[in-house]
Amino acid sequence: MTETVAKPQGDLLLRTLAMPADTNPNGAIFGGWIMSQMDIAGGMRAHEIAQGPVVTIAVDSMKFIKPVQVGDVVCCYGSIVRLGTTSITLNLEVWVRPRGCHGGDSDPRFKVTEAAYTFVAVDESGAKRVFPRS
Numbered sequence: 001m002t003e004t005v006a007k008p009q010g011d012l013l014l015r016t017l018a019m020p021a022d023t024n025p026n027g028a029i030f031g032g033w034i035m036s037q038m039d040i041a042g043g044m045r046a047h048e049i050a051q052g053p054v055v056t057i058a059v060d061s062m063k064f065i066k067p068v069q070v071g072d073v074v075c076c077y078g079s080i081v082r083l084g085t086t087s088i089t090l091n092l093e094v095w096v097r098p099r100g101c102h103g104g105d106s107d108p109r110f111k112v113t114e115a116a117y118t119f120v121a122v123d124e125s126g127a128k129r130v131f132p133r134s
Helices: 031-050
Strands: 011-017 054-059 073-083 087-097 110-121
Touching: 011 031, 031 054, 031 073, 031 087, 031 110
Parallel strands: none
Antiparallel strands: 011 073, 054 110, 073 087, 087 110
């Protein structure tokens, strides 16, 4: 019998290190910092697809599953959920490799959170614009 191991869904969009300046009063990494990393990662991907500026207009419900500690490697993965005329929704997941792991395939990792982020393409004046089609 084989065991199914959960894996991140989507492409790796961002990888960073959780630092002491990112902690909350309890000593764990502040949830707002995690959300901002997701916004940065999703915004970069949406910008690539839009071939120009985008703004975040919505974040669907988010539940934090496990805390992140200083020194953990934080990885944000993303995939397109919906591409509309002027907006794109990405499912973003944050996974962590705990401090002390060396990044090999056998290293443990766990999911921290996920949410759907919606971005709108905008022009230089901030008005909505249509996403280019290939």
